[in-house]
Amino acid sequence: MGVxxxxxxxxxGLGLGPGDAELITVKSWRLLSTADVVCWPVGPSxxxxxxxxxxxxxxxxxxxxxxxxxxxxxxxxxxxxYADAAHRIARHLSDGREVAYLCLGDPLTYxxxxxxxxxxxxxxxxxAIPGVSTAQAAAAALSRPxxxxxxxxxxxxxxxxxxxxQAEIAAGDATLVFLKAGRHIGLIRRLLNxxxxxxxxxxxxxxxxxxxxxxxxxxxxxxxYFSTVIAFAGSRAP
Amino acid sequence: MGVxxxxxxxxxGLGLGPGDAELITVKSWRLLSTADVVCWPVGPSxxxxxxxxxxxxxxxxxxxxxxxxxxxxxxxxxxxxYADAAHRIARHLSDGREVAYLCLGDPLTYxxxxxxxxxxxxxxxxxAIPGVSTAQAAAAALSRPxxxxxxxxxxxxxxxxxxxxQAEIAAGDATLVFLKAGRHIGLIRRLLNxxxxxxxxxxxxxxxxxxxxxxxxxxxxxxxYFSTVIAFAGSRAP
Numbered sequence: 220m221g222v223x224x225x226x227x228x229x230x231x232g233l234g235l236g237p238g239d240a241e242l243i244t245v246k247s248w249r250l251l252s253t254a255d256v257v258c259w260p261v262g263p264s265x266x267x268x269x270x271x272x273x274x275x276x277x278x279x280x281x282x283x284x285x286x287x288x289x290x291x292x293x294x295x296x297x298x299x300x301y302a303d304a305a306h307r308i309a310r311h312l313s314d315g316r317e318v319a320y321l322c323l324g325d326p327l328t329y330x331x332x333x334x335x336x337x338x339x340x341x342x343x344x345x346x347a348i349p350g351v352s353t354a355q356a357a358a359a360a361l362s363r364p365x366x367x368x369x370x371x372x373x374x375x376x377x378x379x380x381x382x383x384x385q386a387e388i389a390a391g392d393a394t395l396v397f398l399k400a401g402r403h404i405g406l407i408r409r410l411l412n413x414x415x416x417x418x419x420x421x422x423x424x425x426x427x428x429x430x431x432x433x434x435x436x437x438x439x440x441x442x443x444y445f446s447t448v449i450a451f452a453g454s455r456a457p
Numbered sequence: 458m459g460v461x462x463x464x465x466x467x468x469x470g471l472g473l474g475p476g477d478a479e480l481i482t483v484k485s486w487r488l489l490s491t492a493d494v495v496c497w498p499v500g501p502s503x504x505x506x507x508x509x510x511x512x513x514x515x516x517x518x519x520x521x522x523x524x525x526x527x528x529x530x531x532x533x534x535x536x537x538x539y540a541d542a543a544h545r546i547a548r549h550l551s552d553g554r555e556v557a558y559l560c561l562g563d564p565l566t567y568x569x570x571x572x573x574x575x576x577x578x579x580x581x582x583x584x585a586i587p588g589v590s591t592a593q594a595a596a597a598a599l600s601r602p603x604x605x606x607x608x609x610x611x612x613x614x615x616x617x618x619x620x621x622x623q624a625e626i627a628a629g630d631a632t633l634v635f636l637k638a639g640r641h642i643g644l645i646r647r648l649l650n651x652x653x654x655x656x657x658x659x660x661x662x663x664x665x666x667x668x669x670x671x672x673x674x675x676x677x678x679x680x681x682y683f684s685t686v687i688a689f690a691g692s693r694a695p
Contacts, residue, residue: 245480355587366612376607
C-alpha cells in the first residue's frame, strides 16, 4: 500500500430502495451511520429524492454534500457535471474520509453511482452495497409474483429504441418491467396491445406517499418520470 | 370486517437478500422482530439457508416452524407439501398470530412464498416485503454496473427450455443473469460461446462465507445449486 492509499477513504454506493425509507438494508444503514461525508445527486429541479428517502437514517455529524447533476442535459454538460462531482468527492477521500453516496433503488442498476465509481476507482477504494430494486418493490406493491419456475424477467428502460422494445415483447412469454415509463406510457400501451398483452399495471410514486397503482389502460399519458409498468405475459398470468 | 377476520393474523413474506445477513431491510427486520411465528422452507437435505441467514435477527420468543419442502420432487408431492405447510401456517393465522416466512432474496422473485401466499390469501391478509435480489447482489460482488442508460436486463432461470435461452441470448445486447446455474454451467457456457459472448462470470455462495467469483470459462461444471452466471453482452462491456 502506497503512502497515498494509506490515507484514502472508501467511496460507498448505498442502495436505498426505490421509495419506502424502510427498504434500506441494515448494511447500508450501518455504513451511512458511520460515514464522514454523505452525498447525493440533485436534479435540475432541485429535487433530491435520495436525500429525502434516507432522511430517517442520516447521521448527525456528517458533512452533507449535494451534487448538482443536470439529468437530461447534453452529454458534454453531463460529463462535466460528473467530473466536477467526482473531483469534489475525491478531495474528501484523499483526506481519509469515508464517503457515502445515496442511491435510489440499487447503485449498479441504472444509477448515477456507476459513472462516479468509474472515475473514482482509479485512485480510491469503491464499494457498492446492493439495494432493493424497482422490479422487486413494484411486484410487492402489486402483491403479484414477478416470476415463478422457469419464467423469464426482462427489465426494459422505456426510453430504449422502440423497435428493440417491440422485439423483446414479441420474443415470448416473460414478465416485462418498464422503467422510467413516465413520458412513454402511450408507447408501452401501444406495443403491449399489439402483442395482445392486457395484464399490465402502472405504478407511480412507488413506496412513497401518494403511491398509485392502476391498470395500464387507465394510466395517464404523462405520468411521473419514475413510473413503472409491469406486464405479465407469462403462462401463469390470469 | 367479519368475526373471523378480526382475529386473523397477517402472513408476511420477508426478503432476506441472497446470502449476506446484513442485506435484510429495516422493514423485514422490524416485522421479523415482532412476529409471533417464524417459518422457513427446509429442503430434502435438511438445509435451511433462509433460517441460517436470518439468524442474527431472529426474535427470542417466537414460535419457530420449519416447513419441509421436497424441492425437485414430483409435482403431486410438492403440491401436497405446500398444502400441508399452508395448513400449518393458517392455523396460527386463524388464532390471531402474525406469521413471518423467511425468503432468500426477494419473496416474489422465483420464491416458494408465492405458492403459500396463493393458498393463504383466500382467507387471510398476505403482505410481501421486497428484498435484495440475486442480480443486484451479484453485480455488487463483481463491482460492475448491471445496466446503464438504455441497457436491457434479462433474468433467465438456467433450467428453462434451452432453445428459449438461446433465442433470448441471440436477441441482442443485454445483461444476462442466469439463476440456479449449478448443474447448467456447461449449457450456459456453450450458448454464450456460440453467441460470441465472452465477458461472463460465475458466482457461487453469493454473500456467504466462501463466496467465489470466477470467469465463466474457469467455473466448475457442477457448481452449487444457487450459483449465478452474469454475462455482459451490452455495448458498454469491455
